[in-house]
Amino acid sequence: MRTIIFTALLLGVSMSAFADLENGIKAYNAGNFDTARIEFSKAAQKNDPKGKHLLASLYYQGHGVKKDIKKAVTLFTEAAEGNYGPSQANLGLMYHNGDGVAPDMKKAIHYYEAAANKGDLQSTFNLGQIYRKGEGVNQDMNKAVHYYKKAADVGHIPSINEYGLLFAQGTGVRLDYVEAYAWISFAAASGDAQASKNLKQLEQILGGEVKKGKKRADEVRKMIQKKG
Structure with missing residues (x-):
């Protein structure tokens, strides 16, 4: 799973969730995961996709909560449905690798494409790999070349x-x-x-x-x- 990146996370956040996320990120960076969980939960309850993503990451890592991959997948999925790119990228990896979920290349490609369309370069590269190797799909070198070059x-x-x-x-x-x-x-x-x-x-x-x-x-x- 990719490392949580906090920079620029607050861009586009609703004002009602902004303070919750800001406080949560400060707590996380200070190693106070319990407070981070509380603040991210507040943002998630306001249906903020970034709050759901960060809360999911805590459950995935077991920081401030008991590690719960199933809960993490649920929250990542809700954030992804809210059009949040980092969650889409994470789900692509999870379905690709069978990490906490049954391997599903169709879902992996779906989420990778969504993240790639938002500029996520690792997801773009992973799509190139999938089509070059023919992982769960027919090998398609035209698509592989397209994705490699797009990121390159x-x-x-x-x-x-x-x-x-x-x-x-x-x-x-x-x-x-x-x-x-x-x-x-x-x-x-x-x-x-x-x-x-x-x-x-x-x-x-x-x-x-x-x-x-x-x-x-x-x-x-x-x-x-x-x-x-």
């Missing part, structure tokens, strides 16, 4: 590495070692260990054409920085 274009490192590998393998896209080098070099420069290994292999394959790869890599870097 704005700097999601795992997606950048996977997108580059597609060109190195000629899977779903043309075989193009220069293009593969360009994308994977960005991921490697960001500290991704696997990307660094992939880059060394590509350098051996390219030989004298590494200069072309570096030139294209500079173009890709500028594009990502502009979009990201």
Whole structure:
């Protein structure tokens, strides 16, 4: 399960729930989980999806309450139905991995798509993985390429590495070692260990054409920085 992120959580919150969430977040950050539970419960009772999401996270982690995955799923679902992206992303992961629920790829994809449409890059990447591997669906490389590139274009490192590998393998896209080098070099420069290994292999394959790869890599870097 992803780590709870508190930054920007209060954007779009109803005024009636704002103070509850603010107090709850302060209590959570101070390690006072019982007070956090009380404050998040107040917001949840006002039907605030962020309050439900944060309360669900407490039940998922067992902070301030007895760990209760079933209760967490119920609250995440209510928040997701309230169009709250982080809950949609969490449910996608839970149904994908069978975490506290029966594995259900149809539901996983549904929630991942909802979160991806709100800009959640991990959900976007996970969709790429599902369609590339054919997990519970027919393999669809067009969709895999779409999702990898969507996240790669704005700097999601795992997606950048996977997108580059597609060109190195000629899977779903043309075989193009220069293009593969360009994308994977960005991921490697960001500290991704696997990307660094992939880059060394590509350098051996390219030989004298590494200069072309570096030139294209500079173009890709500028594009990502502009979009990201």
